[in-house]
Amino acid sequence: MSLADAFFVDSGVSFRNDVAFSELTSLWHLEGCEVAILADGVVLDNMTVVNGMLSLPVKANTVHVGLPYNCDVQTLPTILERAMALGQASQMNVNKVVIRTHQSSSLFAGPTFDALTEYKAGCPAATYDGQMEIMIKPSWGYDGAVCIRQSQPLPFTLLSLSLDVAKGG
DSSP: OOOOOOOOOOOEEEEEEEEEEEEOOOOGGTTTTTEEEEEEEEEEEEEEEEETTTEEEEEEEEEEEEEOOOOEEEEOOOOOOSSSSSSSSSSHHHHHHEEEEEEOOOEESSSSSSSOEEOSSSSTTTTTEEEEEEEOOOOSSSOOOOOEEEOSOOOEEEEEEEEEEEEEE
């Protein structure tokens, strides 16, 4: 999939033309709303619809406009095997997250949704298949859960997830 064809907004509209354009009209259903914009596969800064219109800072042939949303994933608590117990009473810290994706773009990961680290997947106008290794902010605790967020109007397909975990006493 090309990012220019990615449609990841709510209540959105797509505009396509052979000639590049920067003026969007007929956005009355989004009047007064801050919208997410993807122009030829490039994420633009959010803008507010006024009088059913938007004036983009760049010209594009394909534009998707709509309400932004967060695609959030939170893992269950991590259970580590130990000689004496299953690790539920042990402190742990997730140092690194390895995420295998399919046709995805940049995303964020961290120990909580308030402490996320961004991962940019290569070329900004292309999707990525493969492994994303993200060093996340340290956070010692008992659950070892990881939060993943895609907040831009871009695709994200999670295939697998593995963690690099440090164990404590």
